[in-house]
Amino acid sequence: MIIRGILGSPRLKGKCSKLLQEVLNGAESQGASTTRIDLIKCNIKHCMGCCRCMTTDPELEIGRCPLKDDMAQLLELYTKADGYVLASPVYDVSISSLMKKFLERKLPLFYRPKEAYATISAPRTPCAFKKKTVMIVTGNCGDEYRELMGDPCFEMLESQLMVEQIETIEKLYVGGVENMTEETFREKLQYAHHLGETLVRRIIAEGQ
Numbered sequence: 001m002i003i004r005g006i007l008g009s010p011r012l013k014g015k016c017s018k019l020l021q022e023v024l025n026g027a028e029s030q031g032a033s034t035t036r037i038d039l040i041k042c043n044i045k046h047c048m049g050c051c052r053c054m055t056t057d058p059e060l061e062i063g064r065c066p067l068k069d070d071m072a073q074l075l076e077l078y079t080k081a082d083g084y085v086l087a088s089p090v091y092d093v094s095i096s097s098l099m100k101k102f103l104e105r106k107l108p109l110f111y112r113p114k115e116a117y118a119t120i121s122a123p124r125t126p127c128a129f130k131k132k133t134v135m136i137v138t139g140n141c142g143d144e145y146r147e148l149m150g151d152p153c154f155e156m157l158e159s160q161l162m163v164e165q166i167e168t169i170e171k172l173y174v175g176g177v178e179n180m181t182e183e184t185f186r187e188k189l190q191y192a193h194h195l196g197e198t199l200v201r202r203i204i205a206e207g208q
Ligand SMILES: Cc1cc2nc3c(=O)[nH]c(=O)nc-3n(C[C@H](O)[C@H](O)[C@H](O)COP(=O)(O)O)c2cc1C
Pocket: 009, 010, 011, 013, 014, 015, 016, 017, 088, 089, 090, 091, 092, 093, 094, 138, 139, 140, 141, 142, 149, 177, 178
């Protein structure tokens, strides 16, 4: 089983990164093979809105984007996974622009002819919610601001995954990260580890 972690924080040694890694460690402890995609290290251009990836080549599992960067390879890795851990800091009451840019460039995973523009397209590789994901959002505002800070991020991430037929099994908001004591952060990491274990167990249980 393959679990991919996707980091939307530019800080590779930050709290978001550490929490993501701990979910992956938990997944590995249950026998999964894990890899991380640190988006800040990748060359991902802005979507230019031509929609060619979506409106042509219905037979392809991944549509062709005219932009030449790392995204084609990232989408190959993305589709060859059983589960995901998406992690983003809250930036201006939303996910980071790094994560958003990646989400926009997942458009090649859908096919929709021009005459069906007003509809939501089916994924090119439907997975019937057998793939699952854990989401982590970190923010400087405390846990009591989860609704204000975390939920807009979760909604943005989850709506994409719903269309891809991927089930979200947990949305972890970790607030107050900049002033958090080491002890509290250790507890959050422990919980993140447990989430990784749960993710793998759920995929195994429902895949049978
Ligand atoms: C540009 C910017 C905007 C931010 N906006 C918010 C915000 O709206 N709400 C919030 O709770 N924290 C906000 N923060 C704090 C980050 O969410 C916090 O520093 C981050 O989650 C820590 O994760 P990291 O260690 O991976 O960088 C912002 C930080 C930056 C740099």
